Amino acid sequence: MHISEGILTLPVAAATTVAVVPFVAKGVSEIKKKVDEDPAVKPIIGLVSAAVFVISALPIPSPVSGSSAHPTAIAIAAILLGPWAAATVTGIVLMLQALFMAHGGISSWGANTLNMGVFGGFTGYGIYLVFKRSNLPLWVGLALAGAVADLTVYFATSATMAVALHGDRSIIDMTIATFVLFLPSLVLLIVLDGLFTVGLFNFIRERRPDLAARLGIPVRAES
Amino acid sequence: MTGKRALMLAGVLLAAMVLVSLFIPSQWEGVDVSVVQTRAQQMGGTVANPLINVTGDLQLFMFTIAGAIGGFIVGYSWRSLFGTPAQEQREGQKKASDRKEA
Known part of the structure; x- marks a missing residue:
């Protein structure tokens, strides 16, 4: 999901950076508001950021493809912190990974943050909200949020590359062709991220109802 | 689940x-x-090529330092993150109810 340094053309790199800045800025103000209201959430934001950093850099091998891919954990970050704050956290995480781990790049920071923090985060959070407000089992919604958010991130990565490098070919065809190459590595990974999202969410709710209430998570065990 | x-x-x-x-x-x-x-x-x-190409022991050094700093921060915030032991919570509740009664 990390688009490396130098892959994107200047217009695409600039446009994605300009597009993501308002999301990151809004996230900064959301985090500031949360911390002003309740200073105890500061270490929780730090811990979730550290978790996103580790998980999104962790190569998980896929026996299906023989290669490895990164889960994103963006859905659980968006559910716990809110999608705006998750976009900011993603921006910080991807900047550190680009600077010190050769994962992504400075020129592709905007695109990677947009794909993971905005498209992935808002998709995961949206699925969670639909299930939270309906009578459907919440754990199914959480699992779907984790899995679909990952797929969204990889699809958006494919689309960004296609937009930047399509030349005179069809953007849709190029997007699909790239996304299909990701799929064998994602088959089990999305199940893993779905289970992780359900597990962490319910674990916090069951073991730390006080923390869950602080984060706006419904405390009643529904599943 | x-x-x-x-x-x-x-x-x-x-x-x-x-x-x-x-x-x-x-x-x-x-x-x-x-x-x-x-x-x-x-x-x-x-x-x-990456802007900063961290390789060899420099990478190990950076990960160790980052791990140490992260560990100290988590340790400092341990109780607000993971809560207090149940016994301390019970004692705290007992003290609070004693104060109320007094």
Whole structure:
């Protein structure tokens, strides 16, 4: 999901950076508001950021493809912190990974943050909200949020590359062709991220109802 | 599904994926290289070197320092993150109710 340094053309790199800045800025103000209201959430934001950093850099091998891919954990970050704050956290995480781990790049920071923090985060959070407000089992919604958010991130990565490098070919065809190459590595990974999202969410709710209430998570065990 | 059960299932799945991958001939090459970079080159793009190329023991040094700083911060905030032991909570509640009665 990390688009490396130098892959994107200047217009695409600039446009994605300009597009993501308002999301990151809004996230900064959301985090500031949360911390002003309740200073105890500061270490929780730090811990979730550290978790996103580790998980999104962790190569998980896929026996299906023989290669490895990164889960994103963006859905659980968006559910716990809110999608705006998750976009900011993603921006910080991807900047550190680009600077010190050769994962992504400075020129592709905007695109990677947009794909993971905005498209992935808002998709995961949206699925969670639909299930939270309906009578459907919440754990199914959480699992779907984790899995679909990952797929969204990889699809958006494919689309960004296609937009930047399509030349005179069809953007849709190029997007699909790239996304299909990701799929064998994602088959089990999305199940893993779905289970992780359900597990962490319910674990916090069951073991730390006080923390869950602080984060706006419904405390009643529904599943 | 309880949190503990879901996390255990995730752990079992992860262990199975790693174990099976150890027994098949693969290099664990990441999709960042096998798909993103390869596909970019196929589409006529170029891949540049990272701005800061941290290699060798410098990477180990940075990870160790980052781990140490992160560990100290988590340790400092331990109780606000993971709560106080149940016994202390009970004692705190007892003291509060004693004060109320007094």
